[in-house]
Amino acid sequence: MLPVELPLVADRHERADAAANRARILRAARRLLAEQGVSAVSMDAVAAAAGVGKGTIFRRFGSRAGLTHALLDDYMRSFQDAILTGPPPLGPGAPAGDRLEAFCLALVSTQWTHMELALAADPQPGDPQAGAYSFLLTHVRKLVEQLQPGADAGVLALLILGAISPPVLAWLRRDVSSGDQALADSVVRLLRGITG
Amino acid sequence: MLPVELPLVADRHERADAAANRARILRAARRLLAEQGVSAVSMDAVAAAAGVGKGTIFRRFGSRAGLTHALLDDYMRSFQDAILTGPPPLGPGAPAGDRLEAFCLALVSTQWTHMELALAADPQPGDPQAGAYSFLLTHVRKLVEQLQPGADAGVLALLILGAISPPVLAWLRRDVSSGDQALADSVVRLLRGITG
């Protein structure tokens, strides 16, 4: 399940104006998302902010989900790198329990930082765009397989990712007045059932 | 946080035709949801299926969220009763750990049965309609407080409910080929970090 070859990385021969427009679209979308929140990121709004026609966006990214996915790639790629080749405990080399804990805390932290984007990109069941998500899922499943050989690792992995999914974090940020430390403690505590 | 007085239970004097229409709307919505899935339940579709005008639905239920909430009340009410006054371990009387486990398994089972509805009613952060959800949250929080006095129970409760949230279950049903028993085992295993 290696890097999944995230799409749209540049066709062999992309025209210069097309490349420039893609960059402008991504920049505009990111700015809108950061400044006005997810509800402000309609395709029309992005097109207007980027100074291109709506057709251009759809030609480039296919759909709203495709654009979201492209935005996600940025920091997901570095997250994947940290897991696959970075230093322990996030990267290889540490015991599975430590890696699982580090992974969950890092994912929480990343999603917390990019909350608006994480919410927008939260994959719905059946979403064929779920490539990045399935990378996370596979990683967790492998760690759980080592930690709990008798369990159904696929199911457990899904439960774990659900516990720290973007909607949950968004609820937390809104309605629960707890520090980051309380959140980290809680995640670790919940994982103790798995990490042993 | 008692039963939250679920709304729309019948005004003091509701005209007979209005009551009949409300029943027809709910019946039609339930049928559409079961037969065609959540994406088929637009307000226009419900109106057509119920044989009433769209205005009637909005007069009755206020909004799409209100209608969803009304649909939810049905089985949520009995679920609340089972928790507040039913026999242990779901109801009062059993140790907190057993109650938490029983609660989670029962919630999974209920949502599994009413998957389409549960998905449609899954509250978004900041949703003022989240009354039924906040009942569940409070219940879990209280149990966690007993089990883990040192922890931030509010945060943990949210994480636990996130792990068995409707989107997670929907993913499971779609993409993971595991029996119900594997799911129950996994839930119990994850909770072991909390139940001790």
Place this chain on the structure above:
DNA sequence: AGCAGAAGCGGACTAGCGGTCCGATTGTCT
């Protein structure tokens, strides 16, 4: 350099959504 054809572009257009509004209708109480 110039040209031809492909690639890209923009924005009018469509279908469908949740939600509003108000003239016409209907039930209810006296």
Place this chain on the structure above:
DNA sequence: AGACAATCGGACCGCTAGTCCGCTTCTGCT
């Protein structure tokens, strides 16, 4: 029976994601 308020229906609004196609612009070849 009659009057009045509650209720109804569906046209209408603003908005969305996504499509389509005539026009423009870039680029590789000669």
